Each structure stands twice: as structure tokens, then as C-alpha cells.
Amino acid sequence: MSGAADLRARLEAEAEAAGFTKLGICRPDAIPQAAERLQAFLDAGRHGQMDWMERRANWRGDPTELWPEARSVIMLAEAYTPVGDPLATLDHPERGNISVYSRGRDYHDLVKKRLKRIGRWLVDAADCEIKVFVDTAPVMEKPLAAAAGLGWQGKHTNLLGRDLGNWVFLGAIFTTAELPVDAPETDHCGSCRACLDICPTNAFPAPFQLDARRCISYLTIEHDGPVDEDLRPLLGNRIYGCDDCLAVCPWNKFAVEAQEAAYWARAELRAPRLDALAALDDAGFRAVFSGSPIKRIGRNRFVRNVAYAIGNSGRPELLPSVEALTEDPDPVVAEAAAWAVARLRGAFA
Structure with a gap:
């Protein structure tokens, strides 16, 4: 096994040990269509009051501008698949329905802690620099995750995978290390609506x-x-x-169970x-x-x-x-x- 392939294998083992479900890697320039699509979304006003999307649109649309020194983007998915029917409360109008992702602990804190753990390991193993991102930075996680082979953006625009379903949190590690990349995933929604x-x-x-x-x-x-x-x-x-x-x-029939009790x-x-x-x-x-x-x-x-x-x-x-x-x-x-x-x-x- 080559040095890069060995590093990749060890990285995957670290990610699994940290609690992540799946790992994929792409280059920072792997989503060239993102900037144009984002601008069209903003020009149509479909972001509503989310002005923060406009303020850093250049970074969001082009990860190479966010950190020019980065050579690889490690995308990680963590499952939060619910137990039971997530829509059951809709049949009880005297009670409030809260989105599954927010019924437990704040995922930002948990995912970022895991990313930092993996990042520290990578810095030591590859003598590189890293930056970690969880949802709060100008990073388009879903297109990057698709480019890294974790899944594809479905017709609902969320990421879903044949072996993941769509109940996943995403985190990103940008690094100066050159790592083997994955093939992007293709759309498998078919005619489903x-x-x-x-x-x-x-x-x-x-x-x-x-x-x-x-x-x-x-x-x-x-x-x-x-x-x-x-x-x-x-x-x-x-x-x-x-x-x-x-x-x-329908892909949720293959959804991975959530392992983290805090979710x-x-x-x-x-x-x-x-x-x-x-x-x-x-x-x-x-x-x-x-x-x-x-x-x-x-x-x-x-x-x-x-x-x-x-x-x-x-x-x-x-x-x-x-x-x-x-x-x-x-x-x-x-x-x-x-x-x-x-x-x-x-x-x-």
C-alpha cells in the first residue's frame, strides 16, 4: 500500500472511531458549478432574510477562495436517523412537532468536537495544516459531500446516499495534505417525486x-x-x-442507525x-x-x-x-x- 493510500486507510479508521458514518474526499475545486447556482438562487431572492449567504458568496461558491492553501477537503457524514415515525406528531395538533435533528443535543458542538479530534490526528500523521467547518462557515457542505462521493443532492436539495439515507449531519476538514480523492456520486432519484x-x-x-x-x-x-x-x-x-x-x-430504507445517544x-x-x-x-x-x-x-x-x-x-x-x-x-x-x-x-x- 502506498503512503497516501495507507494514510487514507488510517484516516478512515480514525473517522469511524470518532463516530462518523462515512468519509469521502475531494479537491477544493471539485464543485465548479456551485458559484453560478448559488448566484442564481440569490438573484431570485430565494434566500429570503438570510443575508449572510450574500455576504460571503464568493467563499461559499468557491472553496479555493475560502482557503487557497487547501489541497484536499475531507467530508464526513454522521447519522442521526430517528427511531419510529418522525411525522407521528403531526396527527396530534395539540402538541408541537419539532424537527428530528433538534430533539436532542446541538449537533454543531458534537460534530465539531469529532472533527477536531480527527484533525489533530491528521496534523500529527501528515505534518499538515487543517481547518474544520460545521454548518456555521461559508462552506457548501452538500455539493462538496456529493463531489466526495458520500451521496447526491436529491430533488429536495438535501444530501442522500444509497447506504446512508438522508438523515445525516455533515462536517468538513480542509487540509493542506494531498489525499486520494473519491469519485463523485451520481443522482439516483429517478422519477420519484x-x-x-x-x-x-x-x-x-x-x-x-x-x-x-x-x-x-x-x-x-x-x-x-x-x-x-x-x-x-x-x-x-x-x-x-x-x-x-x-x-x-425511499432511500431511507437503507438509512444507517444513529450511534450517538445525544442525538x-x-x-x-x-x-x-x-x-x-x-x-x-x-x-x-x-x-x-x-x-x-x-x-x-x-x-x-x-x-x-x-x-x-x-x-x-x-x-x-x-x-x-x-x-x-x-x-x-x-x-x-x-x-x-x-x-x-x-x-x-x-x-x-
Whole structure:
């Protein structure tokens, strides 16, 4: 075995020991189409309020600009595949549905810790430099992961693999080391439209395209201020994120089980009662969601989502909990609560 091949084999062993499901490697220039596609997405305004995508578009679209010294990009996937039906809570409108990835510990912290462990090993083994990235830097992880052979971007734009499914977190290690690269994966979606057809808000203008402005994950997490009234009923009881397009992918029958217990759903977040969530003040919100990615959006945006869910519930017993929010100090929460009260009262007039 050559020196590079031996290093690669040892690297894969380190990644597996650290808890990653799969590893692939590509060159930083392996996604030449990314910049043009990103610019088209931005020009169409489909990023909504996510202005940070514009500010570092040159780095995001061209990894060679992000760190010119890098010679290889190591992409790693870690499974967080749920146990049971991830959409089961949608049948219980008195409870909130929270996206699977955020029912446990914040993956950013866990994945970055593992990446740093592998990175330290690589620095010692190959006398190189590294930079690690997990979702918060201007790196297009999904195109890089496809170029590195981990899978392909499905019609829902998420990464999926024949041996992974699509319930995966991605991390990247940029390095100055020259490493053997993998062949990119090709599309295996075929004629399937399951992910497109299930979307409650029709957020996919076409296969492989997403308009974030209509995506429930964007609306409940990234969007600041009131949600368009035409879209509110379509949120249902989804109060943080949306898993519909992920959950129906047929490739999930090959999904790898999650090995990290910290990703398993906390009991209180599997199907939380909407009336209990509506009562959270800022201190209560921070206490409940300590160590969770949900904490990032803050109490007001989260309770706004809860108010919309109560308005969609059709449950008159939830009226008192949302009526109390009509006097909330945050005007967006108060308006959402007033909308919910009017919607519930209208349903039983």
C-alpha cells in the first residue's frame, strides 16, 4: 500500500472511531458549478432574510477562495436517523412537532468536537495544516459531500446516499495534505417525486430547487417577524423545522442507525404540549432548550411559532393559553396570538 493510500486507510479508521458514518474526499475545486447556482438562487431572492449567504458568496461558491492553501477537503457524514415515525406528531395538533435533528443535543458542538479530534490526528500523521467547518462557515457542505462521493443532492436539495439515507449531519476538514480523492456520486432519484409532493407549502419550484421563503424550516427558524398569513395555516403544528421531505425518501430504507445517544430525542421534546410551550418566558425557554439548537432562535420567535400552531390546532381548550399571549411585550408574538385566537374562535363560531 502506498503512503497516501495507507494514510487514507488510517484516516478512515480514525473517522469511524470518532463516530462518523462515512468519509469521502475531494479537491477544493471539485464543485465548479456551485458559484453560478448559488448566484442564481440569490438573484431570485430565494434566500429570503438570510443575508449572510450574500455576504460571503464568493467563499461559499468557491472553496479555493475560502482557503487557497487547501489541497484536499475531507467530508464526513454522521447519522442521526430517528427511531419510529418522525411525522407521528403531526396527527396530534395539540402538541408541537419539532424537527428530528433538534430533539436532542446541538449537533454543531458534537460534530465539531469529532472533527477536531480527527484533525489533530491528521496534523500529527501528515505534518499538515487543517481547518474544520460545521454548518456555521461559508462552506457548501452538500455539493462538496456529493463531489466526495458520500451521496447526491436529491430533488429536495438535501444530501442522500444509497447506504446512508438522508438523515445525516455533515462536517468538513480542509487540509493542506494531498489525499486520494473519491469519485463523485451520481443522482439516483429517478422519477420519484415523493419529497416534492409532500411539501405542505410547495417550496420546491422545480426538482432540485428550493425557495426558502416558502420552506417551513426557514419560516420557523430563520424568518424574523410575522409569517405571511397565507402560509400560516400550512405550518400546521410544526413549531421548529420540518422533516416531511426527508421522512418520505425511499432511500431511507437503507438509512444507517444513529450511534450517538445525544442525538436521540429528549422525552420532553418528542411531542411537547403547545399550552405548556406558550407559557414559557425567556428564562423558562432558555432552561428548557439549554444545549439544544432551538435556543438559537430565542423565546419570542419560538413562541410566535407556538401561537401559529395553536391557531391551526382546532382545539378550543387551547384558547386560554394563547389569549394570554395577546398582551405579550413582543409585538410579533402578540399579533400571532391575536391571529390564533381569531382563528380558533372562528372555527367554533
